[in-house]
Amino acid sequence: MRLGEGDARRLLAGARVARLATVTQGGRPHIVPVTFALNGDRIYSAVDAKPKTTRNLRRLANILANPQVAVLADSYSEDWAALWWVRADGRAAVLEEPGLMAGPLALLRERYPQYRQALPDGPVVAIEVERWTGWAASPPGSRSSG
């Protein structure tokens, strides 16, 4: 069954990992797993790259050339009645200024205790979600997100 926007957002909010898909200038898809924080219709993810190498990191180079991205979270179970997935399609921007990165990095640190030891240097990928899509094998109800 298709999920509504509210269920889709709620399930993504509970997921610990998602996958970020971007497109290369040659039209090839690129995917990486990402930790992230969700704030309304914005998804934030951070990378650990020195300023000079930012444009060498594939996902960032892709976004700078084509801001269209997709983020997916899914939950696999051997009980296929429990399967679900959520996709957020949107436009991404690469934030490199400390003043713009501070808020997103604080959200990430709050969400992942692991970041309290060492926060990524940035930049931050900020995604404005334009469309929520989701599917679940059974009604979402009390399901926990994985």
Next chain:
Amino acid sequence: MRLGEGDARRLLAGARVARLATVTQGGRPHIVPVTFALNGDRIYSAVDAKPKTTRNLRRLANILANPQVAVLADSYSEDWAALWWVRADGRAAVLEEPGLMAGPLALLRERYPQYRQALPDGPVVAIEVERWTGWAASPPGSRSSG
């Protein structure tokens, strides 16, 4: 640490779910979770679509227009020393003839007991992997795949 092709293939072979990324004609990435079977450098996945609707299923329409795809498997753990991911970049074809679908569907049924009840009608997405990429926070060694 970067993983070699052998480790990458082995980790993907053990994963129960992966994500398939394709690109729309408008240059937007599209991702869906997929069950799959790996045979050497070929990855097979099946969908349940009536022949007339094949071209309406986004991933198939995308592949028919642009065969470049990426497949990702990853393992999340709150212990970030256990994180890993594997990506297979390649070219996909949509198989619709029963004679071509039989082998891949048999591999899928062997791998997933769930398919023994009801096998997808097809078509089959067949991906020829051209490049294996992988990363693990720690040496892969005895790690189990998720």
